[in-house]
Amino acid sequence: MKIKNNILLGAILFISCINKINANVINEYWINSNNNSNIVPKIDNEITDVESDVTVVVDIDMESDISDSDDEVIDIESDILEVVDVDMDTESDVSELDNEESNIVTGIPEMNTDIFDIETGIPEMDTDIFDIETGIPEMNTDIFDIETGIPEMDTDIFDIETGIPEMNTDIFDIETGIPEFDEGDIETETDVVYSDTRLPENVLPVAYRLDFYTSIENSTFDGKEEIDIEILKDTNSIIFHSENLSLSNITISNENEVLKPNSIQFIKESNFVTLNFNETLKTDTNYTLHMQYSGKLNSNNIGYFIEEYDNKDGSLSRMAATQFEEAEARRAFPCFDEPQLKATFQLNMTVDDGYNALSNMNVVEIKEVENSNLKQKKYIFANSVKMSTYLVAFMVSKFQSISDKYNDIDVSIYVIPDRIEDAKYSLKVAIKLLKFYEDLFKIPYPLPKLDLVGIPNFNYGGMENWGLINFRSDYLLWNEKTDTSIIKCSVVSVIAHEIAHQWFGNLVTMKWWDDFWLNEGFATFMKDIATDIVEPELNINNNWYYENFASILKEDADNKLKPVYNFSSNPKYTEVWDMTSIYDKGRFIIRMMEFWLNKMNDNHSTSTISIEDNYFFKKISEYLDLYKYNNVDSKQLYEMLESYDENGQPLYHVSEIMESFIKQKGFPIVMMENLKNGNDLTITLSQEQFVSINSNLDDIEQNDTMINGNSTWVIPYSYSIYSNSTGKPELLESHYIILEDNDDKKFKTTISLPTKDDEASNTKIFIKGNEDQKGYYLVQYDDESIQVACEWLKSDLNFMSYLNRVGFISGIFTQLFEDRVENPATILNCLDYLKNEKSTLIWIEVLEYFNKLIERYENNMERNELIMKYISDLIKNIFEDIGWVEKEKEGIEKKSGIEDNTIINRQVLRTSLMNLSFYGEENNKRKALYYYNKIKNGTYNENLNMYILGSIFSIIFKYGDVDESDIDFILNELDSESSKFDKYSLIGGLEQVSDASLRKKILEKFSNDIENDFNLDDDEYQDLKIELLLNWASEDYYLSFTFVRDHWDNYFKEKYLNDNYELIYLIETIYYKSKNDDEHSQEIASWIDMIDEKEKKINFEDEIIDEDHDDNNLENKENDDDPIILWLKEHY
Known part of the structure; x- marks a missing residue:
């Protein structure tokens, strides 16, 4: 949500608080493994690029112990990556034994298990010189890397992390490590054989088995994967998703054989990897897809990402988590990344010492990882229920938890250690x-457990990951x-x-x-x-x-x-x-x-x-x-x-x-007309699409139904008939009908009223549409109905429920602002009843319309004063009831005379009432000054909430006699860790500063913060500073521009690259504000072109519209016959 004006922060933050209102060393160990292969997949060598967006796959068939080094070619210029195998026809050292002599699951000869590992086929010779898991000789660790087996020779010719020889860059791509050999005899394909954006319907994933290792220190991960798949249609290809991953050792196996793709295509736009096979994959055969993958943890909160946070002692910690909705699981592991392709998932997570791992399912076992130069643990998780890829989740962190049980479900909250006490309520x-x-x-x-993180x-x-829900803290x-x-x-x-x-x-x-x-x-x-x-x-x-x-x-x-x-x-x-x-x-x-x-x-x-x-x-x-x-x-x-x-x-x-x-x-608006003839009441209903007169019709396409008025709805319409036949207004009956989408768009019905003939002429009727505002539509009332309802509200406001009252009041305000009433005085006369209205819900809504009314005439001081006098008269009683300070304990305690009275409603209403001070309501301005003086001289001890404090600071810095001492006070409070005042409130005050020298002083302080790297890791605070610049840009865009430009390289550029919405919106605003300024427009446009040339994040097409200010046909009217002003002059 875009917040443009911090004096409205109370209501805005409340809305935000309710809404959701837009996130691996591989050891083989599978739970419930369904590997039916009789042959171990061939181990392939890989050269991978984890820096670029290109998936790199290099396969070399190693059926023998000695290779003849045939060449391969990869086209890295195109979006399609082709990999073609070249078999090395050498004799294998392992004879093809009968099944009786081989393990039927692995195909490994069952020789002497004392010297062979039955799963890997690695000789179990002397574990002092061989790593039991990798088969890498543990010779001299001074010259061999114990994890990779890469000789640690001369780092001048070997990259120590990738093992890629840093030889002649003429034959190696220095960034990707892909050999740029001559094509030789390798046959490659260049045509894209599949161009749809959705996966084909020939393959169904059934079960995933994933083995991750995550290095928090290096921001990297790698993994090994098996996917059991069902072939729905005979096919020679398999297509799945992968994005920013390096893949290797790709094979597919069934119970009889292991197949390698003869070519591989990567289509960047759709993240498709296509495996093409010479053999046909049959529908009556079970297959398992095998591969390895690796990638980098990103810092953008999508896919598998790294996150940094501050501890209370000032130290910095890191953790990794996932955010896969809607199509980001492909960034963490190759998968069929569409929601309807549900499958089960079994995960293993290997983590370094000091970290723990979580996933969707419960932990089955935690194993110490042996023979590693790092102390590590492997978390083995239970197999999941059937679910979509976007709900898969895992996390590596040093978080602490508190837990409890509900039935047999373990419920836990995981948070940073400093905040564990604050997690008790959530549990x-x-x-x-x-x-x-x-x-x-x-x-x-x-599921057996539910973790909230x-x-x-x-x-x-x-994010609702099944069994592992992520939250912003x-x-x-x-x-x-x-x-x-x-x-x-x-x-x-x-x-x-x-x-x-x-x-x-x-x-x-x-x-x-x-x-x-x-x-x-x-x-x-x-x-x-x-x-x-x-x-x-x-x-x-x-x-x-x-x-x-x-x-x-x-x-x-x-x-x-x-x-x-x-x-x-x-x-x-x-x-x-x-x-x-x-x-x-x-x-x-x-x-x-x-x-x-x-x-x-x-x-x-x-x-x-x-x-x-x-x-x-x-x-x-x-x-x-x-x-x-x-x-x-x-x-x-x-x-x-x-x-x-x-x-x-x-x-x-x-x-x-x-x-x-x-x-x-x-949505529709339903126009109600009623005609009373004796005891007969005829009701006529018609509908049309409600289009605000503030709509920008230039943005509506010509074939949009809003232009030609053809939109109609099938409306579940409700209406309630009120009558005063007994001497006071009472609900007579309610009706529920379907207002259908028909040609004439009208519904007509006649109802006989239960009144005596001699009472009929004196009986008045009011029909309230949309009972308790449950329908997603508006209702338009005629002037006579408005007059009747308002007359009754003044004598008995409870004849309608407060939900019906808020719907009616909101409806007639809409008619006033949308020019849908014959005589505006009808509505203005009605609003006098508000002096006795006690519903906090109604008042919250009414104040929204008062703010709009003020904005209409804000450029005319005489008319603005007239509007404020009118509003002050109406709000006096409710303000006395609500007050500035909440004295009661939080709960449902009723304050005498106030309906729907809750502390939350009172807080929101109190903040909305404070906002009127921003427009010049004198009583509030005086009260704000009283509290500000107490705050500044240190005698403040009242229980004012943060939103009221925000209003106080905003009022003072807009209307008060502010000098440098006030600026120093606010800036010192912003820096103080023991401040009683939140940064929202303090920055909200600074936003209202208009004096150029004081603005310069504030920016000097912000500049020093950037130069000294002070508080820059507090993202919310830094975003508030951008909000301040945005607020100032409406009056002095060049000041905001120069600050951003001067601190671009050392501060703002990183935020821009990380898609900081507030900053991008600020730059767009600066651009549009400068368009009509001959002095600076070219300078600003050129600078934006320079910084945005590659990323293209700035939107130059749509004009920035001030969302806090409505244009309509009544705004700022200077004519003497303005009906609202004429009425106000007559009554005030």
Whole structure:
């Protein structure tokens, strides 16, 4: 999430805290090995390139003890790597014995096991001079490397790490070590024989056996692999994925023979390795693919990556972990890297002394590795359940753990040693969540253990690897003494999301990434429910509304979201993903279906969370049970949720509803018209696509339905009829209908009201659409309906539930801002009822609209003062109730008179109220100055949370009389390890500094930090500095530019190469701000061309739009007939 203004940090961080809102010496030892080969795969020599992106394979057939050194040729200029074997026709020293004389599994002659190792065929002579595992003579370690067998002769002619002779670079590629021999008699192929982006359907992986060695010190890994495969169609080739790996010793075996590929192709764009065989691989034969691989641990949090973190004592530690979603397992080991190709996985992990290893499954055995110059241990893990490659996970670290048991499941939290005490809360929560999900779905968690790992600088909130869940530490750890309840909520919410994935995504997985919403939409939906159940004192069940429901609707209306379902065959599917749409829009569509299906079956939506009493969860349980360990698509879910009549016809329109909502951009708005004639009420409903007047129509393709207005939805529509026939407004009845996708797009019904004839003329009616805001659509009210509802709210605001009230208020605000009301005064008159409104949820939403109203007139001081006077009048009562300081203990304690009152809601609302001070609300400005003076003179001891403190610093540095002493105070607090104030709050204050000399002083301090390498490893702090530069760039882009330019080589370049989003966005902003400046535009454009020439990370195509500022037809109007200003002048 892009944070542009730190005074909004409270609400933004709360939203962020809830959302997920984008991560080996080889010894043979296999668990449950299914190697049916009668012949040991031939050992091949390799020359590998682990530096480049090219997979290098060099095979030499060594059937004899003496080779004749025939040549091979590899084309390293093209994207396709060809390797062709040249057999060396020499006699073998080993005779072909009958099976009676040979081991039937290995094909090794069963001579004298006292002198031969039965598995490897290595003579067991004198272990004093032979390494028992490698067969390398242990002669003089002064001249032989004990691990590689490479003579340690003259390092001037041998590379000590690779063993590649550093001879004549005319015949060796100095980077890859690939011999550049003449082609000679070697026949090579150059044509790409397979051009699809998906794997062919001729091979099915069944079981992987992986043996890793990881060197944390050298940031390298290597491994040996076996993959049992099933041939689905006779074929002469096998295609799998590999990226940035060096491969060697590739063979395939069945029970009768070992086959070597006659050629190998590597297609870089798709990461395909194609093995071509002279022989046909038959469908009725079992095969095992064998190979070795090696690679480098990257620092980008994808694939198999290295991570550094600081210890409390100032020392630096390293660890390695994996992040394979969506198509990154291929970076760690060769595999069939598509989600529908599920298999079992058995891993062994060899690690150096002091490190431990984790993987998806439990440890079966830990063995000391003998005869190594390094002290090492091998972790042998149990065979896994059937799962997708993107869920495979392993980790090498020095983390510590705490554990407990739930039933027979070992639940553990692994974190850096300094934070182990802060993991206790997460352990309790994880066990509660496991129990909740098992009880709800009636499907046990299938693994013997569940590990939750906190990685300090992990790029993602969490990753649901089966049995080994990765988290960014901030989302796993909670300190009762120092952390707020909002952080607590964040921890529970993210854990709930990731554990939900153990069923949604892991147990049942989408067939392809276009149905990714089946994973993420459901996990996000479930975490709302689960968090409220397992931690009821947080009481967040209805926080979904201000959390992001309203903001998602806004983005969708502005044409900023892609459809939830967005097909692409590209295995790197993130190029077409829209995370907001998949996670949040998907989640709200699921919530709409849950409400609809339960209403159709006379169930309450989530008031009863059990499959016995809740139709939706009963069907979900059946879905999970039917498809466990398998893959599904959306239609299979729809079929499970549906019910059918005796003729087999669907009753609930599940497929039609879901298809219309997940495969289209945008959402509908339903216009309601009602006509009362005596006791008869005629309701007419029509729909259209809601398109905000703020949408940039230039970005919409001409064939987009938003242009021609053809989009319609199958809407599960709900409406409630309220009547005052008894003398006060009361709910009369509720209705649930399908508003279908038909030609006239209208639905009309007439209802007879239960009123007496003499009462009919005096009875008023209000119809509230979208009960409790469960539907993913808006409702538009006519002026008369708005007047009736507001009249009743002023006398009895509880005639509607607070969820219905927030939906109604949000709806009429939308009509005001979107010019969908006949007379704006109708809505402005209505809002006077807010003086008595006590719902924190409603106020959080209302303040969002107040901020938009302020922004419309911020450039006109007279009108801005009028707006602030109006808002101050409306918020006075709620501000007195909420206050600046939270005095109560965290929990559900009710503060008299405030509905949906929880400490989290109060904290968010309090922060939102503080934000109004930023726009000039005088009472808050005075209060902020009072607290700031106490902070600066050392007398501050109040319990203000970090978000309120952020507002205080922002207000003071925007409106206060700030001098160098204030800057020094903030900078000293930023450097102090004992500061009471978080860096978010402090930097937020500095962002508001506008004086050029004070800005220069701040940048001088940041320059010194860079030169002295001070605090540069605190990534979050450094990103906040970039946010500051971005904030300043809106007014003084050249100042931000010169700072970035001057510190490019010694600081910013590394962040740029590591895809730091904030920095790239800052550079783009600087570019667009400079376009109209003749003095500096060419200088900046040339510099960006220079630094971006190779990487092409900077986007020059799309204009940077200020997301915090809405343009629409009412903004900054200077005309005298502005209806809002006219109304304000009349009333204020």
